[in-house]
Amino acid sequence: MDVSLSEDQRLIGESVRGYLAEHAGPEQLRKAVEDGQAFAPSLWRGLTQDLGLVGLMAPEALGGAGLGARDMALVLEALGEHLAPAPFFETAVLALPALLALGRPDQVERWAAPLVAGERRACLAFADAQGRPDLDALEAQLTTTPTGWRLDGRSRFVSGLPASDLVLVVARHPDEGLSLLALPLPAAGVTALSVPSLDPTRPMGELAFDAVEVSADDIVGAAGQARKALHDVLATAAALLAAEAVGVAQACLDMTLAYVQERKQFGRTIGSFQAVKHALADMVADIEAARSAALYGVLAIDQGGPDASAAASASLAWCLDAAKRCAGQAIQLHGGVGFTWEHLAHLYFKRAWSNATFLGAPERHREHVAARMGLDATAPSSEPH
Known part of the structure; x- marks a missing residue:
């Protein structure tokens, strides 16, 4: 190939x-x-x-x-x-594919x-109370009414919410299963809250639902039929988040290379020191391996097949860990200035670590891969989401 x-x-x-x-x-x-x-x-x-x-x-x-x-x-x-x-990411990778997969014409x-x-800008509310993409532990609940449905509960850790005017809410019905709701904001009975987040470049919010009236037009596609499509959307998102993590790691290497070629100690640029060279070489090795892993993930998604989700999880787990290592190394090699608010290094560090919880922790994705390979009989689920 x-x-x-x-x-x-x-x-x-x-x-x-x-x-x-x-x-x-x-x-x-x-x-x-x-x-x-x-x-x-x-x-x-x-x-x-x-x-x-x-x-x-x-x-x-x-x-x-x-x-x-x-x-x-x-x-x-x-x-x-x-x-x-x-x-x-929230609009193009999460919300739009979900609408295309489930929506009527x-x-x-x-x-x-x-x-x-x-x-318009949109976001997808799919996380549980701990911020995990666990579709079986959602707090947003649908109940049947004489005229349709009623939505109550909360959607937490909604990435992109402060900037969105359309929110897609994944909600559970005790009998019908998972449904996807499209709610333009503002909406009656819906309270959008801003919450502090680790990464200021990817703000998050929280939605509270109080007896929100839901009609058939508000449900994307058919009620209770969203699970398979959402699994596919989140698998594709995992592969694409791996690509974003590669970009974060590459930026950490680029800014660090530029710094060590300018910063001098003992009359020499610190980039000439052997310990610094070794650390940079480790970053390069991490990034090259991560780029290959990300490529594997997106190719598997494009080709489809029963193992596409596992391939996406494998690529994301690898790339998230690589980004975290590169972001930490960038701060270390920048020395004192790397720890300051004025330098951008902390923003890349925060993105690397916040990405590691956005679509599930690396450990959760590795469990999914192990379960697909038949290596982990104790895995809590065959899917990471």
């Missing part, structure tokens, strides 16, 4: 990196964090309306490009390198088309 990039894929990567270098550089990132911006509107318009990236995996009939996970991985790696302050036109056009 030829896994080299096509000319079109090279152009995707180059165009995204070129745009982000101009519009999402260190100064823009620092300003967004200091201002507490959930997203930069001008950057969002560029990513969606100018570059058309949200719809990269959406069908052409909807205004998308009809491409695959590998193409989207090029975008996510670049976004990871820049920590771009925009709810792109009228619902796709109503909710998905505006996402592809960059006219």
